[in-house]
């Protein structure tokens with residue numbers, strides 16, 4: 001699979017969500033799963049000081065999740081989020097799959113250099129997890145909005161284990177809170193807009209990929225099963241995007257185009 005068909009593209013534009021099916025081999029998926037567990041357990045040859053790592057909450061409440069700061073926070077599988085995975089050779093190689101390159105160039109323009117705003121592991125550990133409130137993926141410090149997230153199920157995602165829920169087509173409403181720093185909805189906005197009749201469950205099998213428009217309203221619940229629900233979520237953007245607060249490029253992590261990161265350069269010698 002190297003490019004989307006016209007009908008796939010039209011469906012993505014209309015619904016803001018497209019199920020792509022499996023992109024990587026089962027072997028590659030097994031390696032990514034093993035790798036993320038090794039990272040959590042502190043036994044991977046990666047630069048932990050460069051990775052943002054957040055522990056899961058004990059209460060299931062979003063506001064109780066641990067601080068999102070660089071560095072390892074203990075050998076446990078109870079991490080909620082791990083970011084900066086473009087600096088891991090296995091995750092980077094996956095992110096550079098031709099189908100993702102084709103999709104980025106279709107969305108942002110054929111010559112546009114592409115960076116990742118974030119390459120993150122999102123986890124709902126077995127029997128726990130943290131509720132993620134309804135939101136759009138946006139950050140008002142950026143001078144232009146990233147528009148594409150590629151979401152890959154590392155484990156099968158179901159209603160029981162806290163799969164993503166979304167409102168198809170909701171990206172067409174534009175930004176709901178354009179002046180807010182992030183895209184989270186107020187409780188009132190969520191009750192008015194995210195009614196059960198509009199919600200679609202993004203249930204996925206292991207290895208399945210979904211393309212998500214960043215403005216599609218989405219949320220996810222806690223994990224009520226005895227198995228983890230691991231996922232890999234990459235937000236791709238125009239590499240020229242500026243962080244207006246820092247007055248600097250929003251990301252140095254070019255994925256497609258001149259100066260793109262190379263998996264071989266990300267290898268770290270085991271200590």
Ligand SMILES: O=C(O)CCC(=O)C(=O)O
Pocket residue numbers: 122123132137149151162163164218219220231233
């Ligand atoms: O995996 C989840 O539960 C949420 C993921 C999400 O919000 C995202 O990828 O933007």
